Amino acid sequence: MRRILLGLALLVSSFSVARADQVADFYRGKQIQIVVGYGAGGGYDLYARLIGRHLGRHIPGQPGMIVQNMPGAGSLRAANYIYSAAPKDGTAVATFSRTMPMMGVLGGNANVQFDARKFTWLGSPSSAQDEAYMLWVRKDSPVKSLEDSRRPGGHEILMGGTAEGSSDRDVALLIKRTVGVNLKVIPGYPDSNAINLALERGEVEARLIGTASVASTRPDWLKPDGPMRALLQFARATRHPDFPDVPTAREMARDPHGRELIELAEIAYMLSRPYVAPPGVPADRARALQEGFAAMARDPEFLADAQRARVDVSPVGPTEALRMLDRLAGAPADLREDIRKLLEGG
Secondary structure (H helix, E strand, O other): OHHHHHHHHHHHHHHHHHHHHHHHHHHOOOEEEEEEOOOOOOHHHHHHHHHHOOHHHHOOOOOEEEEEEOOOHHHHHHHHHHHHOOOOOOOEEEEOOOOHHHHHHHOOOOOOOOOHHHOEEEEEOOOOOOOOEEEEEEOOOOOOOHHHHHOOOOOOEEEEOOOOOOHHHHHHHHHHHHOOOOEEEEOOOOOHHHHHHHHHHOOOOEEEEEHHHHHHHOHHHHOOOOOEEEEEEEOOOOOOOOOOOOOEHHHHOOOHHHHHHHHHHHHHHHOOOOEEEOOOOOHHHHHHHHHHHHHHHHOHHHHHHHHHHOOOOOOEOHHHHHHHHHHHHOOOHHHHHHHHHHHOOO
16 A cells, blocks of 8 residues: 555656646746736836746746736726737736726626636735825815815815726725715826826826835825825725824715725725736646746745835735635625726716
């Protein structure tokens, strides 16, 4: 029996080595494309270029990595591309808006051409557990406080946004509905840099963006004498310790149903920077991508590089990502329908 068991163990081991060798042979000399659903210079692009410098070392065969920006429709273009048109051989991955998976789960949007639970999930390098998604307003705006922004008949805050399905536009609609913030989204900006330029020129006076992205791209906003003021925190159950005077959306919800809508929408924000490959990637290569992604997030060189870039690393794995999507899909039907209508502008 011992000889039989030893033989079986050796056989399984030889199969595993052979599979690893096949994966390494496939990836050796190739490049993996990282498709970013936004333009260069923003938070999603920053993470992608950071990952592009390190992920290849953790995949058998050590393929090269190349980042390709594919902005459009609030990153919906990139999500549709990776699902339907990208190579399904393990040489393409993508990152897109954190609200895209929620749009895919909720359904009802004819422009969404993917099933979020059928992606080959790698996970997210960040769960945003140490940051907050903030509404920032220029200090020279007539709105000086959250109370000002909620005053009936008061000043309407002009906020820069990208497109349907983007985090900024969707959260703006949600907090307008549930918190009563008097917002008007000016859509059509291609990426984060374009919104920041519009802010500097005075075309708009506000935007929604995470604190980690602010720290890495606009650190002057965080200074007491900086040009912007934080009014509201989203995607947090409690106030961020660096912003104890800024209330959360949950706190400020006008009624219990609004709070429930906020809590449901915030599930997507635990997948702060989603990374997926297309459905149908061969199982051994999918496993190599997933294991490589997890190993990269533990790599001291990657962590040191992330610290220099001032970005959060609090990884979410593929199993946890799918569990979050299942929570969204399993939410009460009335809440899912309300969120869906809200994201459609209803």
